[in-house]
Amino acid sequence: MKKNDSEKVGDPPVKDFAQRLLAWHSVHGRHDLPWQHPRTPYRVWVAEVMLQQTQVQTVIPYFARFMARFADVEALAAADVSEVLALWSGLGYYARGRNLHRAAQQIVAEGGFPMDRLGWEALSGIGRSTAAAIVAQAYGQREAILDGNVKRVLCRLFGVEGWAGERAVSERLWMLAEQLLPAECELMPDYTQAQMDLGATVCTRSRPRCEVCPFEKDCVAVQQNRVSELPTPRPRKALPVREVMWQICVNDDRVWLVERDQGGLWGGLHVFAQVETPRGVPLPPFRHTFTHFHLDIAPYLWHTHLPNPTPDTGAWWPLQEALALPLPAPVKKLLMEVQDES
Ligand code: SF4
CATH class of the missing domain: 1.10.340.30 (Hypothetical protein; domain 2)
Incomplete structure (x- = not known):
């Protein structure tokens, strides 16, 4: 043929x-x-x-x-x-x-x-x-x-x-x-x-x-011996990379989370505060890939007793309750690591 x-x-x-x-x-x-x-x-x-x-x-x-x-x-x-x-x-x-x-x-x-x-x-x-x-x-x-x-x-x-x-x-x-x-x-x-x-x-x-x-x-x-070529992939376009620093604030067994506005990326989910100048101990950075970009995440773990540890409006949540909130997968993964450490 x-x-x-x-x-x-x-x-x-x-x-x-x-x-x-x-x-x-x-x-x-x-x-x-x-x-x-x-x-x-x-x-x-x-x-x-x-x-x-x-x-x-x-x-x-x-x-x-x-x-x-x-x-x-x-x-x-x-x-x-x-x-x-x-x-x-x-x-x-x-x-x-x-x-x-x-x-x-x-x-x-x-x-x-x-x-x-x-x-x-x-x-x-x-x-x-x-x-x-x-x-x-x-x-x-x-x-x-x-x-x-x-x-x-x-x-x-x-x-x-x-x-x-x-x-x-x-x-x-x-x-x-x-x-x-x-x-x-x-x-x-x-x-x-x-x-x-x-x-x-x-x-x-x-x-x-x-x-x-x-x-x-x-x-x-x-x-035609073309199994590995089909289906034709989407034309390659390098995904842009965005970088963020996440401040994981821990107060004994509570964690500070910020609820994102509805709409947009992770709308309505609870996330860690995003900061320009992190405090505490750096955790291993990792990449989370969305359809349109890579997000390179640098998390920092900070033990603090401040009532409002970041400029973002957030709340202290007991770890167990925090895990039951709507969370993006990388936030959940980090919270589980924090829980294992504590
Ligand atoms: S349809 Fe898919 S699985 Fe079936 S013979 Fe063709 S390539 Fe192989």
């Missing part, structure tokens, strides 16, 4: 793709995920939002705690956003938690869950693929998903070139995803899960297990 043959729009999809994927899934797929039992709109929605950017194994305990505290959308809508963020603490991408809470209030205000993909897309923080994943799993609607796992599989299987963030590439992938859908609505919940499972467990980012993939014989990337 010539290199570009696979790139023409309108390629016939792999024969019997859905049936073969489902056959694979019935033996090797995940059938015991907590949000599958039962697959209600509420549970599927919360799970899909948590699964954006986060792996299944990480999500499971967060999902369980979330469901234990907020049994339904009414409970979630009525909660204070700080409690939602506290349960989100450590999962990252906190805008998801804030949007989930806002969307719960929208749903309650509108008298119930949206009944189709476009209705879900109108809610805070829900894009096309997440909306499709919800209606496909909760209602059995024929909607294609295109999350990171599915993009990777399609790029390799069909030899799709170019970064998926480019419009033409994205349109081609959506078209393929739609062409491959099974005809029967009742297959949609398992089919949707099967796509995610194949990408997460077989067609993995590094070292995919092509020898156990049901599509090995059809796969353009395998035929």
Whole structure:
């Protein structure tokens, strides 16, 4: 096959793709995920939002705690956003938690869950693929998903070139995803899960297990020996680096934390004071990477009994209580280290 043959729009999809994927899934797929039992709109929605950017194994305990505290959308809508963020603490991408809470209030205000993909897309923080994943799993609607796992599989299987963030590439992938859908609505919940499972467990980012993939014989990337080149990565751009010094103030078993304003980076979360001139003992510096920049953090541990140890408005928290607050992952990690030392 010539290199570009696979790139023409309108390629016939792999024969019997859905049936073969489902056959694979019935033996090797995940059938015991907590949000599958039962697959209600509420549970599927919360799970899909948590699964954006986060792996299944990480999500499971967060999902369980979330469901234990907020049994339904009414409970979630009525909660204070700080409690939602506290349960989100450590999962990252906190805008998801804030949007989930806002969307719960929208749903309650509108008298119930949206009944189709476009209705879900109108809610805070829900894009096309997440909306499709919800209606496909909760209602059995024929909607294609295109999350990171599915993009990777399609790029390799069909030899799709170019970064998926480019419009033409994205349109081609959506078209393929739609062409491959099974005809029967009742297959949609398992089919949707099967796509995610194949990408997460077989067609993995590094070292995919092509020898156990049901599509090995059809796969353009395998035929052309280009598995490691596809999908085409985002064009490289060096991330900018920002540097901060964090003042960890400790007063016996209490710690000084500052609550950030809502909105913006780590909005509504509790952090250490950021200072120009630190005091106390330097702890090992480390890097935390966001999508758009690296944050190089230099923490300083200072034992003090001052009532207001930093210019920022903050509060003294008993360590145990501090650990239950909504915290960014690097703050939580440092607090746990402080706790181990004390
Ligand atoms: S054969 Fe390999 S590269 Fe192709 S879809 Fe399967 S796991 Fe992915």
